[in-house]
Amino acid sequence: MKNKLALILSFCMVILLMQTVHAIPPTDIENIIRDISKDNVENILKKLESFQTRHVFSSDKEGFGIKAAADWIHEKFTSSSPKLKVFFDDYELPPQRRINRDVTMRNVVAVLSGRLSSDQERIFLVNAHYDSYARKTDDLFPKDNYDNPAAGVNDDSSGVAALIEMARTFSRFEFDATLYFVAFTGEEVGLIGSTLMAARLKEEGKTIDGVITLDMIGNIEGGNGFIDNKRMRVFSAGPADSSSRQLARYAKRIGEKYFPSAEIDCIFRADRFGRGGDHTPFVLEGWPGIRMMEANENYSRQHTVNDTLDNMDLDYCTRNIRIVSSILASLASAPPSPGITSERGRALLGRGKDSYSAQLRWNPVSSDNLAGYKVYWRKTTAPFWENEVFVGNVSEYTLEKVTIDESVFGVSSVGKDGNESQISAYTMPPRSKSTYTIK
Numbered sequence: 001m002k003n004k005l006a007l008i009l010s011f012c013m014v015i016l017l018m019q020t021v022h023a024i025p026p027t028d029i030e031n032i033i034r035d036i037s038k039d040n041v042e043n044i045l046k047k048l049e050s051f052q053t054r055h056v057f058s059s060d061k062e063g064f065g066i067k068a069a070a071d072w073i074h075e076k077f078t079s080s081s082p083k084l085k086v087f088f089d090d091y092e093l094p095p096q097r098r099i100n101r102d103v104t105m106r107n108v109v110a111v112l113s114g115r116l117s118s119d120q121e122r123i124f125l126v127n128a129h130y131d132s133y134a135r136k137t138d139d140l141f142p143k144d145n146y147d148n149p150a151a152g153v154n155d156d157s158s159g160v161a162a163l164i165e166m167a168r169t170f171s172r173f174e175f176d177a178t179l180y181f182v183a184f185t186g187e188e189v190g191l192i193g194s195t196l197m198a199a200r201l202k203e204e205g206k207t208i209d210g211v212i213t214l215d216m217i218g219n220i221e222g223g224n225g226f227i228d229n230k231r232m233r234v235f236s237a238g239p240a241d242s243s244s245r246q247l248a249r250y251a252k253r254i255g256e257k258y259f260p261s262a263e264i265d266c267i268f269r270a271d272r273f274g275r276g277g278d279h280t281p282f283v284l285e286g287w288p289g290i291r292m293m294e295a296n297e298n299y300s301r302q303h304t305v306n307d308t309l310d311n312m313d314l315d316y317c318t319r320n321i322r323i324v325s326s327i328l329a330s331l332a333s334a335p336p337s338p339g340i341t342s343e344r345g346r347a348l349l350g351r352g353k354d355s356y357s358a359q360l361r362w363n364p365v366s367s368d369n370l371a372g373y374k375v376y377w378r379k380t381t382a383p384f385w386e387n388e389v390f391v392g393n394v395s396e397y398t399l400e401k402v403t404i405d406e407s408v409f410g411v412s413s414v415g416k417d418g419n420e421s422q423i424s425a426y427t428m429p430p431r432s433k434s435t436y437t438i439k
């Protein structure tokens, strides 16, 4: 009897282990979404507000200023789960540009390692900035006293709350991909923390499969008088089928799949006009990056003493964190995107045997979670994919009598649990300028 019990128990263990080594099903993504807690978000925002300012040059005092805030974020990540590898990502900087003194730039990082081995590692990096900045009550920017109040609750404790709450929730599950949750410093004085970390990761030879910046995700009352708690904006750098643009389309598709009443509004532009965000340095390193944020901004609150918890909408902020969670969990659970170029970098798109069809080929992905591939196409003028077909576990597919001249084509990998990768789009090869010698 005892043996039988042991056998049943070990069988159950095997089932449990089998479950943890597979990517998570969409039902678990729904569990993650449900687990994001409005109360936790509120408590995190209150705590971050209590440091009074998080200006990069603020004083180092107990319970006050940026250093105390960094320590608290580190502690919060650490106490969330032993599975998170938490560390400070420090850079010692001499005076330069907008920095008028020696300063330690300190990003706070929590890494949730994926189950894939290092040679197959895929990384998604979700980030926000924890430094703050505010004009003084006389409307002047601080030049000498960096301890002036700068609560920065919406900008960008709202994003940091998302990181802390997502790190806690996600660490209850196992994913194929590795997830970086990064609270950047120095955003307000020139995207410094993100610029330095992007360069460091590049130097270390890392590849980042997607960067999601969350910066101001909790305000619903625009300074223009509009109130909008439905839309969330996604900014992405072009051109039309850049990897950032694909990530933005993915964010829209997945976000609206899990939240049909939300509107994920893609803005086909790197950021707000003339502005920048922490995704930008990663995009400049060649990685896909998007900025997700509220629908309407309020400049009478932004970078002022009025950026307080009272001026935030907690329901909207929490819903936005849940939307981002559905996107990140889908990305981290899906197989990798298929490669669609030859070794020489040419798009594997041809005209087929009859010369008038669209013949798509791709490099098969290596994943024990793969069910097959989906082919997508749309008119060159259409912003979003218009047609899709699941084609099974093959590495080529021909759309008969569809010309490759008038449509954009793409292919994604689909996991056994239904999670789908970003779409790899076949882009037109650039032509280089020719020169001729004249007699």
Ligand SMILES: [Zn+2]
Binding pocket: 129, 155, 156, 187, 215, 216
């Ligand atoms: Zn910001």
